[in-house]
Amino acid sequence: MSVPRTLGDLRRSTFSEERLRTRRVKDELRDNLISRLDEKGDASVFPGIVGYDDTVVPQIINAILSRHNFILLGLRGQAKSRILRALTTLLDPQVPYLAGCEIHDSPYAPICKRCRDLVAQMGDAAPIAYLSPDDRYVEKLATPDVTIADLLGDIDPIKAARGGHELSSELTVHYGLLPRANRGIFAINELPDLAGKIQVGLFNIMQEGDVQIKGYPIRLPLDVALVFSANPEDYTARGKIITPLKDRIGSEIRTHYPSTIEEGIAITAQEAWTRRNGNKMHLPQYVQQVIERIAFAARDDKKIDKRSGVSQRLPISAMENVISNAERRAIRNREKLVVPRISDIYAALPAITGKLELEYEGEMKGADFVGRELIRAAIAKTYDEYFTGANVQQIVQWFDLGGEIQLSDSISATDALENLRGIQGLIDKLGPLGISQKESPEQQVSGAEFVLEGLHAHKRIGRNEERVFKAGEKKPEPVREKAFDPDEKPYRQRRQFN
Numbered sequence: 001m002s003v004p005r006t007l008g009d010l011r012r013s014t015f016s017e018e019r020l021r022t023r024r025v026k027d028e029l030r031d032n033l034i035s036r037l038d039e040k041g042d043a044s045v046f047p048g049i050v051g052y053d054d055t056v057v058p059q060i061i062n063a064i065l066s067r068h069n070f071i072l073l074g075l076r077g078q079a080k081s082r083i084l085r086a087l088t089t090l091l092d093p094q095v096p097y098l099a100g101c102e103i104h105d106s107p108y109a110p111i112c113k114r115c116r117d118l119v120a121q122m123g124d125a126a127p128i129a130y131l132s133p134d135d136r137y138v139e140k141l142a143t144p145d146v147t148i149a150d151l152l153g154d155i156d157p158i159k160a161a162r163g164g165h166e167l168s169s170e171l172t173v174h175y176g177l178l179p180r181a182n183r184g185i186f187a188i189n190e191l192p193d194l195a196g197k198i199q200v201g202l203f204n205i206m207q208e209g210d211v212q213i214k215g216y217p218i219r220l221p222l223d224v225a226l227v228f229s230a231n232p233e234d235y236t237a238r239g240k241i242i243t244p245l246k247d248r249i250g251s252e253i254r255t256h257y258p259s260t261i262e263e264g265i266a267i268t269a270q271e272a273w274t275r276r277n278g279n280k281m282h283l284p285q286y287v288q289q290v291i292e293r294i295a296f297a298a299r300d301d302k303k304i305d306k307r308s309g310v311s312q313r314l315p316i317s318a319m320e321n322v323i324s325n326a327e328r329r330a331i332r333n334r335e336k337l338v339v340p341r342i343s344d345i346y347a348a349l350p351a352i353t354g355k356l357e358l359e360y361e362g363e364m365k366g367a368d369f370v371g372r373e374l375i376r377a378a379i380a381k382t383y384d385e386y387f388t389g390a391n392v393q394q395i396v397q398w399f400d401l402g403g404e405i406q407l408s409d410s411i412s413a414t415d416a417l418e419n420l421r422g423i424q425g426l427i428d429k430l431g432p433l434g435i436s437q438k439e440s441p442e443q444q445v446s447g448a449e450f451v452l453e454g455l456h457a458h459k460r461i462g463r464n465e466e467r468v469f470k471a472g473e474k475k476p477e478p479v480r481e482k483a484f485d486p487d488e489k490p491y492r493q494r495r496q497f498n
């Protein structure tokens with residue numbers, strides 16, 4: 001489709017002065033949002049954002065309808081940046097500006113001197129160029145060393161000398177990120193990390209449309225939708241945000257982690273790289289549930305820093321590593337079917353530990369230890385979901401009578417299955433997992449290993465570092481079946497008195 005290339009043609013097109021002159025970015029977002037809501041309803045506004053339909057999404061819709069600048073308050077890994085980026089889908093497919101303008105001036109109301117001079121000289125022959133929605137999104141991570149020059153601009157003495165301009169002339173300004181986001185969306189992540197002086201500059205631009213650069217007042221009535229993100233505690237901490245800036249942020253919207261395991265699984269399934277070239281994969285549901293519960297358990301664990309939170313990136317990277325470990329086993333054993341096991345989750349510790357910010361107690365125990373504890377708690381809970389009330393006495397007894405079995409994470413499914421068949425009452429107990437003896441050896445082994453890991457997580461049987469399952473360190477007395485209780489103390493360790 002050909003578009004007008006000069007100001008004169010533009011006037012006679014659908015990009016008429018009448019339509020564009022007063023249509024600011026926030027009007028554009030609002031108009032496009034309204035037509036989308038009209039066509040498809042609330043859920044369509046942020047496709048791919050799971051679990052926010054009843055909480056975050058309606059609040060963002062209201063903020064945009066209100067033409068507010070807004071801030072998303074939330075811990076890391078709560079899709080804040082993703083939501084902000086998705087705002088570009090509410091921008092027009094293309095918007096005209098005066099070609100060559102560094103701050104994308106509107107052809108009908110240029111704010112920079114270069115463009116005012118240009119239109120005065122060339123009139124309707126002034127050349128027009130276009131911006132796509134992506135061109136109109138500028139993002140900046142705030143850090144304490146961000147300067148006025150970075151964000152707003154600087155006086156460029158060389159430009160002044162070359163052009164023969166006064167230093168205070170607008171033509172000598174080297175524009176910073178914010179003016180370059182003119183007629184678009186400017187997102188600042190971690191707003192409280194911005195120095196107070198810069199916040200004042202930001203406020204002046206929002207409020208008065210002017211700014212002082214190195215003492216020279218520069219008038220810049222920008223048209224920008226400002227959006228921010230921050231950690232809630234930083235944002236509410238006294239003195240971190242200057243009050244007038246806070247007042248100019250129309251809506252504060254709290255994000256959150258998935259509220260149910262199912263939502264977490266849906267996000268992880270969407271984000272993790274699971275569809276790979278190579279062998280066919282079967283990803284058991286209980287493996288997905290355990291991975292997701294690691295994040296849930298971590299968010300509740302007092303050994304982990306509440307302030308920074310536990311990102312949804314933890315289960316996502318863990319899932320990718322789990323599948324890779326299963327892939328590696330399949331390649332090694334020349335198996336055609338990739339089926340992740342619980343041992344693959346332990347092998348995925350490198351994808352887990354880095355995402356935990358530990359408190360003092362956690363630091364003392366070490367990230368590996370904390371990670372293993374979380375996996376174990378997640379296994380115990382997931383096991384209960386399938387096997388509460390199941391009679392597993394026979395299996396426990398097999399171990400109590402001296403049975404031992406090694407299940408390394410690299411053992412082939414056929415070898416493992418042969419060994420596992422030796423445990424009476426195990427392989428025929430996998431019904432709750434939907435696994436019968438007709439299923440592939442890979443699936444049966446994964447299911448049986450999950451049962452053993454579950455019993456181990458409940459301390460009914462033992463397991464050492466070499467992944468040898470054996471009798472638990474408990475007195476061989478009848479144990480009654482009961483659900484996992486996270487507050488329950490471990491079985492008493494046998495003490496040696498001598």
Ligand SMILES: [Zn+2]
Binds near residue numbers: 098102103105113114
């Ligand atoms: Zn301009």
